[in-house]
Structures are given as C-alpha cells and as structure tokens.
Amino acid sequence: MKILYRGPLSSCNYACHYCPFAKAKESRESLKRDQQALLRFIDWVRGQTVEPIGILFTPWGEALIRRWYQKAIIDLSLMAHVKKVAIQTNLSCRLDWLERCDKSKVALWTTFHPSQVNRVRFLGQCQALDQQGIAYSVGMVCLKEHFNDIALLRRELRPEVYLWINAYQTDYYTQTERDYFKSIDPLFNAIPHQSKGRRCQTGETVVTIDGDGDVRRCHFVKELIGNIYSGDMTLKPRLCPNQICDCHIGYVHLNDLGLDEVFGEGILERQLKMTN
Template sequence: MNRWNILYRGPLSSCNYSCSYCPFAKTKNTRQELLYDAECLERFVEWVESRKEPIGILFTPWGEALIHRHYQAALQRLSQQQHVVRLSAQTNLSCGLEWLDSCCRDTVKLWTTYHPTQMSQEDFLAQCRRMDAMGFQYSVGVVGFKHELEAIRELRRKLPPHIYLWINAYKREHDYYTPQDLERFSRIDPHFSWNTRYHKSMGKSCLAGHTSFSVDGKGDVRRCHFIDAVLGNLYDGSFERVLRPRPCTNQTCGCHIGYVYLEELSLRDLYGEGILERIPRV
C-alpha cells in the first residue's frame, strides 16, 4: 500500500499575526465561519479514521490553525491512529503547547515559522525549548530577507544543532540576491538553493496527484495547491479512481510543498520520512 501524503486546507483564513509579506488574505473569521471550519475538519478526521492506508497529513491553513482548539483536538485524535504515520502543521508557534502532551511524539512533527516582526526571537526560542523539553521534533523556517541576515544567523546559533533551520527565498523581486547573498544564506541553510528557483515543471513527472494530494474543506481533491482542477471528492470516493502518475500542467513550481514531489529533483531522497514537516535526513 502506498503512503498518501495529504495536504489539508480547510476554509480557515484568519491569523493572529499580520506579517507584511503574508501571501494569504488577511481576514478575521467570524464565529460562524470558525464553526464551519471545525465541521469540515471533523468530517476530514472521521474520513482519515475510517481508512487503512498509511497516511501522512500536513495542515497548510491560509492562516494560523493551532491557536484553535478544533485543530489541536484533531491532531490529538489523529496521532492515536496506527495508520496515521505523520502529522504536521504549518504554524507560527504562537499557541500554548500543553495540548501537545497527549500527542504521539513519533507522529506529530511541526513545520514552524519564525516571523520576526510579530514575535521576539527570545519568545520564539522559548517555544522551541518547550518543544524540545516535551520531546517533539520540528523544523524552523524564516523568509530570507537580506536585512534579516544577522538575526537569522543568530537564530541558527541559538537553536539546538539538530533542529533544521530552513530559509525560504524572497522571490518577489527579480535578482534580489547577489551570488554572495546566496552563499551567505546557503551557509545557514545548506538546502537553500532549492528554494531560490521556480523549477520548470511543465510536462514533468510529479507525484502530486498520485501519492500526494490536497484536500479542501468540502473534501474536493486536487493534485496540489497550485493546480485548481478538481480530481474528485474524498467523501464520495471518486478521488481514488483518479490517483495516478501524471505530468505537471504548470510552467513552474516554486513552493517547497509542491516541488518536493517533482520526480526529477529527487528530493524525496533528501527528505525521506520528513518530507511533510520539512526535516531533511542530513
């Protein structure tokens, strides 16, 4: 049985932070909208519980999910399932962490991001230390702004050596980095160069749509977050007939959660079991 890597993105769209570079709409969800998001999540959790395949899940919300009790409860519940082999969530790590204590340490591994304009480095590192003390693994990421280079170096120095610090390249400005900048950031994140490019993907083989797929709140299944065509639905079972290898139909792929499935990059060798939470083997 193939392991499925599922990227879940429900209707939640609000965040407790307001980063200037945020690629997502900054909204404030109403109580009603949050209830609907919780209903969608409950349905997804029930579906996962009903399956037998090995499943890995990365929650990739439009905003911050882990400050909400329903996401915390979903992780607690799913981490007790034998066939759920990995659970991760993209998070700014601003939530309280007590709820994590009842999650399985082998299954839950978080994708955390540090946002320097929203939290002090000291406070973020204190959260990391709490995670360490509780025995959870996680990756830490930042956006590679040149004016933040010193602060990023400092973060690297202060994080435990075994915690991977990834840097997302700032790609909105063409030629933003000089070769020297690229070298400086690569000294901090040895895998930085993968993220500095939009990988040519048109016609190339990608596992998104085969062993990895994305699911929205209604259960609509797409091969990834970057191609809008709906392949089928999770809840009527129609998605299963259409999961198969197929070439990419976009010109390029520039986001880690997408290009790691482009076969010619062989990034599955680099990330192995840590592909969802972005923890490389080396």
C-alpha cells in the first residue's frame, strides 16, 4: 500500500508568489498539533506489518525544516515493513540527519525555486545527496522568467537525475515551448487529464491520510473512505469522480496512463525508472 500523508502543517520558509503558503507562519500551538498528529501516524504505521508500505509526505509548505519530520523519516526508514519513505521538499534544510536513516529506503522529491535560492547552493545540496547515496528527483514550476534556469539546471544535474517540469497554466506556452520542455521532461504536460469515469489505483492500493487519521482516496476527492484510528478503512477498485486531474500526485495513479510502469520503484519520489 502507498500512503500520501498530509498533516495540519501549513507554513513555508519560501515566498513564491504563486503559492498560498508563501512565508506563512504558524503558532507554537499549531506546530505542536502537527507534531502530535505525525507521532500518532508513525505509531499507527509501526503496527501495520501485514503488507509492505510506501509513504510520501505531501505537506502544505516546507516540512523538513522541522525536526519532527526529519525524525519521522529516520524512524520510518528503519521499520522493516516500510519499503520507501519520501517527502516533497525545497531542500533548504540541513542534510546531516540523513546519515541516521536506512538510505536505501529514503527518497526526496525536491523542487528548485529560482526566486528563493541561488542555483549554485541548490546544486550543492543535490551533490550532498549524491555523496550520501540518497535517491531524489528535481523539479521546477515552469514560469517564463525561469526558462533559462531550467536549461541550466538540466545541464548541471547528473544525467541520471530526472528533471520534471510542472506546467504553470494550461494556455501559458506556445507549441514551440511545449516541444522544448518535452525534450527535457518527456512527461511535461500543460493539458489536464480528462479523468472522470477512468479507473484509478487511488482508494485501492493508494490512499491519502490526514492528521486526524481520516482516509480519502486522493487529495482531490473529498469523500471519506475510513479512518485509520477507528479501523474502518475500505479499499476497493474505484473510478475517478472528477472531470479532470491536473496534479501529478493524482494522475500518476490513473491505470490507463501506465505511469506506475514508467516510474517503477521511484514513483513516490517522482524518479523515472529508466534513470534509477
């Protein structure tokens, strides 16, 4: 089973203009509530030894600047039945704590934000991951002012590292620009997937869990399908109820796209199988 966990944390140390959580801060009480929710989730995972589990943290904001997320990844990686633990991050945190993990199980879904961090510093963090043997992907939001940064980043990263590109808006690019970005990221897609009525692995082998333990099939379908703490989670094949799916963490699980085969064991950290 694959789990996408998103607790109540909703703050970030970056100030990207397109993000609602830019430079958002939380009270001590809010942060404590997030920490307690995360600890409770880890305790639950510890007891789920029947089948292998993969976990991707998808926080609203940046989580790895919080020590409890670092410890969570360490602890989860050391559990025998947890096969992969990954997290979305801007890579602004210290990385020495990764030495305490089972590195074969840890992976980072990293995003470069040129308006917030120098490219040389970001690449230095990537090189540190290389030296530690940590799997990771790198991505960017494809804004016009960052086109040159995308080209430079592709040139400077190791060829084996997948550079994914998220489209900013549907009608934002010319066809020439789309073709160019597909040459860098073969999965670059500026057009949302028509998903209504299509079979999806979410709710069957993939679920999202929030800080209260409520289970939904994915982040984009509000219907509850159980709660891990009351033990009533119902997993079964389901069709997508939404007209479109325009986020990777959703459409990557659409059966007929076959992206689980494209990513293989790197699906949680968004790393292509061909480059693993």
